[in-house]
Amino acid sequence: MKPSKKIHPTAIVSPLAKIGKEVTIGPFCLIHDNVEIGNRSIIEAYCELGQPSKLSDGSPLKVGADSLIRSHSVFYEGSSFGDHLVTGHHVTVREMTRVGTNFQLGTKSDIQGHCQIGDYVRTHNNVHIGQKSQIGNFVWLFPDVLLTNDPNPPSEQLIGPIIEDYVIIASKVTLLPGIRIGSHSVIGAHSLVSMDVSPGMFANGSPAKTMCKARDLRIKNEPGKRAYPWTKRFHRGYPPTKIEEWKL
Amino acid sequence: MKPSKKIHPTAIVSPLAKIGKEVTIGPFCLIHDNVEIGNRSIIEAYCELGQPSKLSDGSPLKVGADSLIRSHSVFYEGSSFGDHLVTGHHVTVREMTRVGTNFQLGTKSDIQGHCQIGDYVRTHNNVHIGQKSQIGNFVWLFPDVLLTNDPNPPSEQLIGPIIEDYVIIASKVTLLPGIRIGSHSVIGAHSLVSMDVSPGMFANGSPAKTMCKARDLRIKNEPGKRAYPWTKRFHRGYPPTKIEEWKL
Amino acid sequence: MKPSKKIHPTAIVSPLAKIGKEVTIGPFCLIHDNVEIGNRSIIEAYCELGQPSKLSDGSPLKVGADSLIRSHSVFYEGSSFGDHLVTGHHVTVREMTRVGTNFQLGTKSDIQGHCQIGDYVRTHNNVHIGQKSQIGNFVWLFPDVLLTNDPNPPSEQLIGPIIEDYVIIASKVTLLPGIRIGSHSVIGAHSLVSMDVSPGMFANGSPAKTMCKARDLRIKNEPGKRAYPWTKRFHRGYPPTKIEEWKL
Numbered sequence: 001m002k003p004s005k006k007i008h009p010t011a012i013v014s015p016l017a018k019i020g021k022e023v024t025i026g027p028f029c030l031i032h033d034n035v036e037i038g039n040r041s042i043i044e045a046y047c048e049l050g051q052p053s054k055l056s057d058g059s060p061l062k063v064g065a066d067s068l069i070r071s072h073s074v075f076y077e078g079s080s081f082g083d084h085l086v087t088g089h090h091v092t093v094r095e096m097t098r099v100g101t102n103f104q105l106g107t108k109s110d111i112q113g114h115c116q117i118g119d120y121v122r123t124h125n126n127v128h129i130g131q132k133s134q135i136g137n138f139v140w141l142f143p144d145v146l147l148t149n150d151p152n153p154p155s156e157q158l159i160g161p162i163i164e165d166y167v168i169i170a171s172k173v174t175l176l177p178g179i180r181i182g183s184h185s186v187i188g189a190h191s192l193v194s195m196d197v198s199p200g201m202f203a204n205g206s207p208a209k210t211m212c213k214a215r216d217l218r219i220k221n222e223p224g225k226r227a228y229p230w231t232k233r234f235h236r237g238y239p240p241t242k243i244e245e246w247k248l
Numbered sequence: 249m250k251p252s253k254k255i256h257p258t259a260i261v262s263p264l265a266k267i268g269k270e271v272t273i274g275p276f277c278l279i280h281d282n283v284e285i286g287n288r289s290i291i292e293a294y295c296e297l298g299q300p301s302k303l304s305d306g307s308p309l310k311v312g313a314d315s316l317i318r319s320h321s322v323f324y325e326g327s328s329f330g331d332h333l334v335t336g337h338h339v340t341v342r343e344m345t346r347v348g349t350n351f352q353l354g355t356k357s358d359i360q361g362h363c364q365i366g367d368y369v370r371t372h373n374n375v376h377i378g379q380k381s382q383i384g385n386f387v388w389l390f391p392d393v394l395l396t397n398d399p400n401p402p403s404e405q406l407i408g409p410i411i412e413d414y415v416i417i418a419s420k421v422t423l424l425p426g427i428r429i430g431s432h433s434v435i436g437a438h439s440l441v442s443m444d445v446s447p448g449m450f451a452n453g454s455p456a457k458t459m460c461k462a463r464d465l466r467i468k469n470e471p472g473k474r475a476y477p478w479t480k481r482f483h484r485g486y487p488p489t490k491i492e493e494w495k496l
Numbered sequence: 497m498k499p500s501k502k503i504h505p506t507a508i509v510s511p512l513a514k515i516g517k518e519v520t521i522g523p524f525c526l527i528h529d530n531v532e533i534g535n536r537s538i539i540e541a542y543c544e545l546g547q548p549s550k551l552s553d554g555s556p557l558k559v560g561a562d563s564l565i566r567s568h569s570v571f572y573e574g575s576s577f578g579d580h581l582v583t584g585h586h587v588t589v590r591e592m593t594r595v596g597t598n599f600q601l602g603t604k605s606d607i608q609g610h611c612q613i614g615d616y617v618r619t620h621n622n623v624h625i626g627q628k629s630q631i632g633n634f635v636w637l638f639p640d641v642l643l644t645n646d647p648n649p650p651s652e653q654l655i656g657p658i659i660e661d662y663v664i665i666a667s668k669v670t671l672l673p674g675i676r677i678g679s680h681s682v683i684g685a686h687s688l689v690s691m692d693v694s695p696g697m698f699a700n701g702s703p704a705k706t707m708c709k710a711r712d713l714r715i716k717n718e719p720g721k722r723a724y725p726w727t728k729r730f731h732r733g734y735p736p737t738k739i740e741e742w743k744l
Contacts, residue, residue: 010508012258012275027508028276028524028542030293045526045544046276046568048293048319071544071570072294072586074319074337089570089588090320090604092337092355107588107606108338110355110373122650125606125624128373128391140650143624144642144670146392148419148437151468152475154370154388154482171644172670172688174392174420174438177468189644190670190688190702192420192438206438206454206702220647220673227648234650260506260523276524278541294524296541296567320542322567322585338568340585340603356586358603358621376621376639394640396667396685399716400723402618402636402730422640422668422686425716440668440686454686454702 008045017050020065034058034077038065044089045071053077055113056095064101076113088125100137102237112149115160120238124171132160136183138231139163144172151177164199166231184229186214202228256293265298268313282306282325286313292337293319301325303361304343312349324361336373348385350485360397363408368486372419380408384431386479387411392420399425412447414479432477434462450476504541513546516561530554530573534561540585541567549573551609552591560597572609584621596633598733608645611656616734620667628656632679634727635659640668647673660695662727680725682710698724 006022007013011029020039025031029043032050043049047069050061056078063069064083071089078095081103088107097111100119105111109127118137123129127141130149135141149158161175164183169175171189181187182199192206202214214228227233254270255261259277268287273279277291280298291297295317298309304326311317312331319337326343329351336355345359348367353359357375366385371377375389378397383389397406409423412431417423419437429435430447440454450462462476475481502518503509507525516535521527525539528546539545543565546557552574559565560579567585574591577599584603593607596615601607605623614633619625623637626645631637645654657671660679665671667685677683678695688702698710710724723729 027526028294030275046294046320046524046542051319071547072320072338072542072568090338090356090568090586108356108586108604112373125608126374126622130391142646142649143626143644144392144640146419148391150390152478153390153416153418154478156482156484168649170649171642172420172668176437189672230648230650234652236652276542278523294542294568299567320568320586338586338604356604360621374622378639392640394667396639398638400726401638401664401666402726404730404732420668424685 014050018060026071032077034060036060036062038063038067038083040065041067041069041085043069044073047071048074051076053095070107079111079113082119094131106143118165130158130160132158134160134162136163136165136167138166140168142169142171142173142189145169146174148175149177166229168228168230184214186217186228262298266308274319280325282308284308284310286311286315286331288313289315289317289333291317292321295319296322299324301343318355327359327361330367342379354391366413378406378408380406382408382410384411384413384415386414388416390417390419390421390437393417394422396423397425414477416476416478432462434465434476510546514556522567528573530556532556532558534559534563534579536561537563537565537581539565540569543567544570547572549591566603575607575609578615590627602639614661626654626656628654630656630658632659632661632663634662636664638665638667638669638685641665642670644671645673662725664724664726680710682713682724 006024008027010027011025013031014033016033017031017035022040024042026045030048035050053076061077062080067085069087073091075093076095079097081099082101084102087105090108093111094113097115099117102120104122106123106125111129112131114131115133117135121139123141124143128146130147133147147161149160159178162180166184167181168186173191176194180196184200185197186202188204191208194207197203201210203210217227219225219227254272256275258275259273261279262281264281265279265283270288272290274293278296283298301324309325310328315333317335321339323341324343327345329347330349332350335353338356341359342361345363347365350368352370354371354373359377360379362379363381365383369387371389372391376394378395381395395409397408407426410428414432415429416434421439424442428444432448433445434450436452439456442455445451449458451458465475467473467475502520504523506523507521509527510529512529513527513531518536520538522541526544531546549572557573558576563581565583569587571589572591575593577595578597580598583601586604589607590609593611595613598616600618602619602621607625608627610627611629613631617635619637620639624642626643629643643657645656655674658676662680663677664682669687672690676692680696681693682698684700687704690703693699697706699706713723715721715723
């Protein structure tokens with residue numbers, strides 16, 4: 001009877017929801033019918049999972065194994081996440097988004113739905129990912145980054161940005177609709193990106209201009225050390241076997 | 249007894265609150281005394297409506313008929329909304345704001361109180377509307393737009409921006425206090441607007457400068473088609489009779 | 497028995513938590529073990545206090561007397577706040593932050609932990625204070641201000657900005673990691689601050705440049721009146737004895 005003990009008595013869990021083994025569901029949670037939660041995942045207090053959506057295709061909200069969804073978060077039905085999802089508090093995720101494994105979504109971040117997101121992507125806090133965004137693997141989005149999608153506001157023809165693998169987007173950057181950021185590029189804080197950025201470049205400003213190759217950027221106060229590709233110097237949270245694979 | 253069935257047993261609803269017919273109130277809601285909710289409206293889980301405020305005049309929170317307030321939202325007493333209000337999740341609305349019909353308020357958006365907002369206004373996510381803002385009809389505010397109000401921070405003399413009818417304000421724009429944006433104007437993404445913008449103009453940059461008439465902007469990748477006035481090409485959610493009325 | 501009456505029956509309060517006299521705890525709150533709440537404080541609905549953290553040192557969450565934490569807020573164990581804390585809704589505060597008295601934290605604001613914050617600091621809404629930030633006394637942070645901390649994103653060597661006493665940072669400003677803002681300085685809205693700002697200066701733009709002395713700024717529309725130091729003209733919420741002390 002151990003599993004049932006981990007569902008707090010104040011939580012409201014649909015008998016139709018498919019809850020894995022040893023899943024923890026916190027106080028005051030609301031788990032709707034169309035939900036699948038992987039083994040050993042933890043859902044903190046005040047979360048609402050599987051909110052029904054007319055804009056979805058009937059598929060469930062799938063949350064992979066060993067995940068952690070922090071309190072006050074809202075997920076709609078019709079989106080799926082691989083194993084090891086970790087979120088902050090107060091996040092919202094709409095329908096029809098497909099996300100790989102080891103995704104981290106910062107507090108107050110918001111995914112508007114119909115997005116594709118790869119493996120090992122990390123967003124910091126208050127990141128807004130507009131509908132139809134496409135994000136590769138090992139991408140970092142820092143606080144207040146905004147991915148827009150409407151080239152002719154308001155319109156019905158939404159075109160999300162495309163962010164390739166290993167890209168770093170610093171704080172408070174806005175990406176205009178349909179912009180492509182090439183792999184291993186770095187975008188400086190507070191930039192407005194209105195044109196594509198080629199792979200491996202550093203772009204900065206409003207509108208952002210390509211300044212140099214990312215590999216020419218040095219570690220602050222250590223002029224001899226290259227800062228990029230960051231995969232050569234930063235490994236926290238990446239499994240060793242993966243590191244070999246994704247190092248340049 | 250059908251109406252009462254729609255109030256979830258975990259919701260805490262004051263007997264003094266005036267709840268219309270067939271109103272749905274979700275789990276874990278908190279409805280204070282000084283609240284009026286119109287017929288057929290839906291209040292999702294974890295909402296707190298009618299929070300008492302010393303800064304209000306004693307009038308109730310009024311929510312019009314056929315409204316939808318999504319989960320985790322907070323509304324104070326003393327503000328009123330016409331019919332067909334729709335909000336995202338985690339919104340906050342303080343006291344003494346008057347809003348027309350068919351208002352849409354995006355997830356995490358925040359109205360600081362003492363504002364005037366017309367009919368058919370739509371805000372996307374994380375929009376901040378400072379105290380004493382004045383917004384006309386058919387206005388669009390895209391994600392992360394910020395309306396400031398303090399010309400001499402910090403001070404007690406708050407002056408909100410004035411946004412006239414049909415204005416489009418793209419993502420992450422900041423409006424400085426007391427700025428007037430003329431009707432049918434368009435403000436480009438990530439701009440800082442520090443001077444008034446004349447009606448029908450396109451302004452862009454930090455500080456924003458008037459670049460051209462809005463009607464000279466073309467649909468992206470379709471150079472022959474004018475993008476503005478947007479009312480000639482975008483109709484979703486506007487009733488046909490209204491469309492005739494508000495087309496230029 | 498009056499004190500116990502003030503804890504709503506739906507609140508879940510650990511018997512290990514130290515709750516002061518006449519403390520109010522609202523509906524659906526969740527108070528964990530490692531919490532100390534000062535006398536007469538009010539915790540509104542849906543708040544979660546004292547969330548356990550592996551990144552903390554075992555010390556409790558301490559909230560001073562006569563505080564008000566508004567609804568839907570989340571505080572981790574291991575941070576401490578002096579008396580008269582006031583927060584908006586939906587705030588989050590992580591572990592190991594030390595804050596003085598009379599702190600105001602606006603709706604949706606977020607403190608990432610390991611920060612030092614002085615007395616009488618006020619943040620407006622949606623302010624993000626990254627890990628290891630250092631903020632003096634009588635500082636104002638306006639909406640959407642962002643304090644970053646990673647000079648080589650992503651990295652493990654976080655260096656927060658340092659904001660000295662009496663500083664005013666206007667809306668949507670980004671401070672880059674490790675930047676020092678000298679006392680009594682003023683930063684204009686929507687700026688990106690990438691270099692230190694000397695005490696008493698006004699800096700503005702992206703990247704921000706020092707434009708003039710703050711004391712040369714005039715009250716808008718009143719050219720004869722100096723706007724700064726603001727302590728000579730703004731007193732709301734500051735006790736008279738304190739005013740004498742902190743006036744220039």
